[in-house]
Amino acid sequence: MDGEISKLTIEEKSSCQILTPQTTVKLLDSVDVFLFDCDGVIWKGDVLIDGVSETLDTLRAMGKKLVFVTNNSTKSRKQYAKKFRSLGISVSEDEIFSSSFAAAMYLKVNEFPKEKKVYVIGEEGILEELELAGFTGLGGPEDGKKTVQLKANYLFEHDENVGAVIVGLDQYINFYKLQYGTLCIRENPGCLFIATNRDAVGHLTDLQEWPGAGCMVAAICGTTQKEPIVVGKPSTFLMDFLLQKFNVPTSRMCMVGDRLDTDILFGQNAGCRTLLVISGVTKVSDLVDPSNHILPEYLTNTLSDVVRLLHD
Amino acid sequence: MDGEISKLTIEEKSSCQILTPQTTVKLLDSVDVFLFDCDGVIWKGDVLIDGVSETLDTLRAMGKKLVFVTNNSTKSRKQYAKKFRSLGISVSEDEIFSSSFAAAMYLKVNEFPKEKKVYVIGEEGILEELELAGFTGLGGPEDGKKTVQLKANYLFEHDENVGAVIVGLDQYINFYKLQYGTLCIRENPGCLFIATNRDAVGHLTDLQEWPGAGCMVAAICGTTQKEPIVVGKPSTFLMDFLLQKFNVPTSRMCMVGDRLDTDILFGQNAGCRTLLVISGVTKVSDLVDPSNHILPEYLTNTLSDVVRLLHD
CATH class of the missing domain: 3.40.50.1000 (HAD superfamily/HAD-like)
Known part of the structure; x- marks a missing residue:
């Protein structure tokens, strides 16, 4: 385990599981649907984060369902799919859950x-x-x-x-x-x-x-x-919607995000597994700050670890 | 007592004092400074409410200090004085306490x-x-x-x-x-x-x-x-400011307004006497509505009653 994460105390390490070859297998075995926050996990601004493309391909090949969740309502799912394509990732509109789509779905679900x-x-x-x-x-x-x-x-x-x-x-x-x-x-x-x-x-x-x-x-x-x-994060409307769509219990979903108070809390509130990546806004120092009371179930540096560690 | 107010039950009448020749004398004897909300008390939009001009003259002649309080910050005191003049009332800038002035005074007082x-x-x-x-x-x-x-x-x-x-x-x-x-x-x-x-x-x-x-x-x-x-209503910054300016205890000030949840509550919170006029947004039916828990100390139809009743 490299970098910042190695500085965690034994106590902190015991409260959340750092991804290792062993815990990665455990995580992958327990999850059918991965929910990804986008900014800080998939990309930073307009730049793709290293290894994301291959990681998503591998997860798909393993039969995992992928959902990309974003609170940014300025784009539609179609416009987001275009952004993914421009970064070299093939994502179908069906896999995108933007808060603009959520708003329309809220109206639909509620007739x-x-x-x-x-x-x-x-x-x-x-x-x-x-x-x-x-x-x-x-x-x-x-x-x-x-x-x-x-x-x-x-x-x-x-x-x-x-x-x-x-x-x-x-x-x-x-x-x-x-x-x-x-x-x-x-x-x-x-x-x-x-x-x-x-x-x-x-x-x-x-x-x-x-x-x-x-x-x-x-x-x-x-x-x-x-x-x-x-209707967007941290509301659980998304979860209710996904439950209906995939018929997968939230305990077999994993929320992957870079923010403790939105992504991780949102995942925890919904009963999902949670994985914090430190490729976005949260630093390890934020995680161990005494004022922070939100700890993810799993912790790693960047999304590509999920696949890289399988081959270590 | 005419109109709407006569419909109050005995119980409601006993909780707030309706202006009569007797209660008017009592009110005037107990007050040195009158604070007036403007819209609904002095004017409605751009129309002066009947009898206001003479009432203000009489109160001044009795030695009462007058302060016109408005939460509308779009005008300065100078612009408000101009509005008063355009309606035929002579009010000095010193008598106007707009929330625009309050903001500047807050900075001044706090150096x-x-x-x-x-x-x-x-x-x-x-x-x-x-x-x-x-x-x-x-x-x-x-x-x-x-x-x-x-x-x-x-x-x-x-x-x-x-x-x-x-x-x-x-x-x-x-x-x-x-x-x-x-x-x-x-x-x-x-x-x-x-x-x-x-x-x-x-x-x-x-x-x-x-x-x-x-x-x-x-x-x-x-x-x-x-x-x-x-700094505007219902903050008590105005009261602190007036206390310094006039050296009059708030118990000898009377807030005159047409809104229960701003004017009357504001007056009560500051320890002032309160007079509700029903020439503005509050109707007698609002006053007696079971959901309302704010009762003014005094109640009358319109500001000019304060002088008219003295001559009855």
């Missing part, structure tokens, strides 16, 4: 009436997934340039047939959209308020973090004084 | 260094008050048209000399401002996060409500995961 409309504070990905699922979306990028006029006798009108407002990351957020979404939630009887996720910030560029969907979602909570239904 | 800068997510009123108090404001309306480019190697830069971010109602809210404010609060050591107020919505036009400062403040809470210092 949202097709004649109702959905207002979107968010980007193209959500609108695409809504359309694919047969729903009518309004708003999104198109409303990014609209303005309001705060003058006497001006009435801001909204569509009374909107039965759900979906809020995700929106770099074109404005007062028009905030008012539109607020009016739908406050005035349309039974209107749902769905959040793709509540991440505070995200690495939208390689050099820094930017406001995440948690920013836009909080803004709508602030005006409506209502709490949203969250 | 915010003059060489530091203040980033504003909000409108002209805040920038004007900052300038009058001798502080350097950035942002505000000027940043309303700025955009960001989410591409590789792009670094969004912010001024490291920003020592406070003030967030108020901002109809030109955008991703640029959200990122700027977030970076200052997250990355500039000790940077203050000040909210003018957290009102969910407000009557920005006469026909409907719009997202209030609570929307923009929540958005910044969402990205920074920090809670703001609130």
Whole structure:
């Protein structure tokens, strides 16, 4: 075991199992479905992490189901599949679970009436997934340039047939959209308020973090004084959906991620196995920090260890 | 006692004192400073409420100090004085306590260094008050048209000399401002996060409500995961400030307002007398609704009753 991980104390090592040839066999034997967080596990920004492609091929050859989970709602599954291809990995749309897809699936699973409309504070990905699922979306990028006029006798009108407002990351957020979404939630009887996720910030560029969907979602909570239904991580909606799809108990799924408070906690809450890779944001020093109380079941440097160790 | 108020049950009447010639004398004898909420008490939108002008003149003639309190941060005290004049009331800037002024006073009282800068997510009123108090404001309306480019190697830069971010109602809210404010609060050591107020919505036009400062403040809470210092109602910063200014105990102040959960609760929390007028958003039916647990000390139809009843 190389690098940072070797610095763990015996006590820390005993609380989570570091991948060795033996524990890797144990992990692979106990898991039918691998759930992967993308950024920090599969890629970093626009660069593929070493050995990922071969690892995914080997896992597939072993009959494992693979699911790629991302809270970023700006892209649809189709757009994500394109990103995978551009990095040289072949992933089918069916294997991708983005929070944009999750939002559309939430409506489908809950039999949202097709004649109702959905207002979107968010980007193209959500609108695409809504359309694919047969729903009518309004708003999104198109409303990014609209303005309001705060003058006497001006009435801001909204569509009374909107039965759900979906809020995700929106770099074109404005007062028009905030008012539109607020009016739908406050005035349309039974209107749902769905959040793709509540991440505070995200690495939208390689050099820094930017406001995440948690920013836009909080803004709508602030005006409506209502709490949203969250469909991305760490909500367990994904698990309920996968249970139906694969008919595999969560105890035979493994969540692989680079964040303790989202990925690992999410996996633990759902009753999955968990594997932390330190190729992303979490460092070993974060893991052993006294303030951290989230320990993964398994720990390794990078995803490719899962296959490399089998041949050691 | 006319209209709606006469429908109160004996029990409800006994919990709050309805203004009569007798209780009016008692109220006036016990109060040196009247604090008025504006919208719903003094005016409705751009229309003065009947009898307000004469009532204010009479109260002044009786030696009462008057303070006009508004959570709306889009205007400065100077701009509010202009609005009062346009409605035919002479009010000096000194008598106005807007949340824009409160934000500047908070910095002054807390000896915010003059060489530091203040980033504003909000409108002209805040920038004007900052300038009058001798502080350097950035942002505000000027940043309303700025955009960001989410591409590789792009670094969004912010001024490291920003020592406070003030967030108020901002109809030109955008991703640029959200990122700027977030970076200052997250990355500039000790940077203050000040909210003018957290009102969910407000009557920005006469026909409907719009997202209030609570929307923009929540958005910044969402990205920074920090809670703001609130300087407008229901924070007691105003009271501390008035105590210093007038040297009058809060028990000899009376908060006059039309909202139970902001004005009346605010007055009660600060130890003031409270008078609810039903010329604004609260109806008698709201007051007696089983879900309401906030009862004012005094109750009347409209502000002019305070003087009219003296002559009855």
